[in-house]
Amino acid sequence: MAYDGAIQRLIDAFASLPGxxxxxxxxxAFYMLSASEEEAQRLADAVLDAKHNIRxxxxxxxxxxxxxxxxxxxxxxxxxxxxxxEEPKDVMSIExxxxxxxxxxxxxGTINPMANIGPNDLSIPKLLDRLKDGxxxxxxxxxxxxxxxxxxxxxxxxxxxPLELKVTRLASGLPVGGDLEYADEITLSxxxxxxxxx
Amino acid sequence: MAYDGAIQRLIDAFASLPGxxxxxxxxxAFYMLSASEEEAQRLADAVLDAKHNIRxxxxxxxxxxxxxxxxxxxxxxxxxxxxxxEEPKDVMSIExxxxxxxxxxxxxGTINPMANIGPNDLSIPKLLDRLKDGxxxxxxxxxxxxxxxxxxxxxxxxxxxPLELKVTRLASGLPVGGDLEYADEITLSxxxxxxxxx
Numbered sequence: 001m002a003y004d005g006a007i008q009r010l011i012d013a014f015a016s017l018p019g020x021x022x023x024x025x026x027x028x029a030f031y032m033l034s035a036s037e038e039e040a041q042r043l044a045d046a047v048l049d050a051k052h053n054i055r056x057x058x059x060x061x062x063x064x065x066x067x068x069x070x071x072x073x074x075x076x077x078x079x080x081x082x083x084x085x086e087e088p089k090d091v092m093s094i095e096x097x098x099x100x101x102x103x104x105x106x107x108x109g110t111i112n113p114m115a116n117i118g119p120n121d122l123s124i125p126k127l128l129d130r131l132k133d134g135x136x137x138x139x140x141x142x143x144x145x146x147x148x149x150x151x152x153x154x155x156x157x158x159x160x161x162p163l164e165l166k167v168t169r170l171a172s173g174l175p176v177g178g179d180l181e182y183a184d185e186i187t188l189s190x191x192x193x194x195x196x197x198x
Numbered sequence: 199m200a201y202d203g204a205i206q207r208l209i210d211a212f213a214s215l216p217g218x219x220x221x222x223x224x225x226x227a228f229y230m231l232s233a234s235e236e237e238a239q240r241l242a243d244a245v246l247d248a249k250h251n252i253r254x255x256x257x258x259x260x261x262x263x264x265x266x267x268x269x270x271x272x273x274x275x276x277x278x279x280x281x282x283x284e285e286p287k288d289v290m291s292i293e294x295x296x297x298x299x300x301x302x303x304x305x306x307g308t309i310n311p312m313a314n315i316g317p318n319d320l321s322i323p324k325l326l327d328r329l330k331d332g333x334x335x336x337x338x339x340x341x342x343x344x345x346x347x348x349x350x351x352x353x354x355x356x357x358x359x360p361l362e363l364k365v366t367r368l369a370s371g372l373p374v375g376g377d378l379e380y381a382d383e384i385t386l387s388x389x390x391x392x393x394x395x396x
Contacts, residue, residue, distance in 0.1 A: 003261070004252075004262050007261060010245065012244075013241045013244035014241075017229060017241075019218075019222045027216055027217055029248070030286065032215075033249070040245050040246060040249040041246070043212075043242075044241075045242075046211035049204050050204045050208040050227070050230060051231070051239075053203075054231055063228075064202050065203055087228070088228065089224055089225075092201060
């Protein structure tokens with residue numbers, strides 16, 4: 001039993017998005033039907049607009065409307081630091097801390113032999129290009145702390161250390177507001193190994 | 199800190215939908231950016247298409263592309279029964295059981311004095327019109343078992359009983375696969391009151 005054509009197509013379109021199941025898609029579809037014409041138009045426009053106007057920054061690989069992106073072209077940013085992240089959304093996560101004023105480099109993924117993704121499928125050659133002129137003094141590798149992220153971090157650190165650069169990575173440890181009782185062993189041993197003077 | 203214009207507009211558009219939070223909206227937006235042009239077009243088309251083509255059935259109030267809807271115009275349906283539901287999606291829930299072959303009537307809400315919704319804001323007068331010719335023998339009130347649903351069920355049963363109709367409601371009790379231990383007291387007392395011979 002399915003809905004009439006257009007409703008079912010709408011439900012299917014929403015259900016194909018990540019994180020939306022069939023019930024959620026149905027709920028959104030009925031919400032759209034009762035929403036105003038303008039709201040429907042706004043959603044449709046936003047989707048097409050983003051597809052047509054968003055590109056990747058030719059320098060760092062971040063998503064942007066103008067290339068180079070607003071970060072790469074901002075003269076107030078510290079050009080001696082590059083923070084290497086996996087995805088464009090990681091740039092925004094780090095920007096939200098308001099602690100980092102350097103540049104970024106988006107790899108577009110991590111090294112993953114199972115998925116047949118090697119260093120040359122990522123923007124690692126482009127990163128090496130950016131480091132050539134010697135103006136960058138520190139590279140912060142800020143990849144996700146999972147197996148692929150660790151492997152890529154190790155690969156990058158081996159690749160970059162000979163270049164007389166400071167190569168750092170994000171600290172691992174207990175999340176703020178976390179609980180010793182619920183921390184897994186690996187996180188806890190990382191937190192121990194990285195202990196600091198009070 | 200926000201994204202460049204078009205990305206932020208896309209995230210905001212998704213975040214305004216029910217059941218999608220800011221993180222989910224960001225995830226969907228980045229998914230759309232990496233999706234194919236066709237997929238983006240399909241989503242935009244589905245939204246506008248549904249807005250333009252979907253109407254409400256003039257008889258039962260269900261959503262449909264043709265009015266009367268496919269159920270009201272199906273000669274194989276049993277025209278002596280009307281199942282009263284709150285929303286169009288409830289029609290689909292009951293259709294999925296494949297047990298009911300009668301007609302429907304969508305109220306479009308429930309009586310809710312707090313939200314200033316009275317009987318005349320719902321399609322109750324239309325329901326009475328449909329019952330006038332005496333061809334309907336049973337009305338099944340299938341509203342959600344919450345306060346507003348109960349109040350509306352009571353209101354409808356008082357309104358319809360004088361019409362020499364059988365007025366029934368869905369059984370309350372333990373959900374199949376449920377657990378006595380986790381059933382709330384009201385559900386359990388309904389299940390007891392409605393106990394049946396084995």
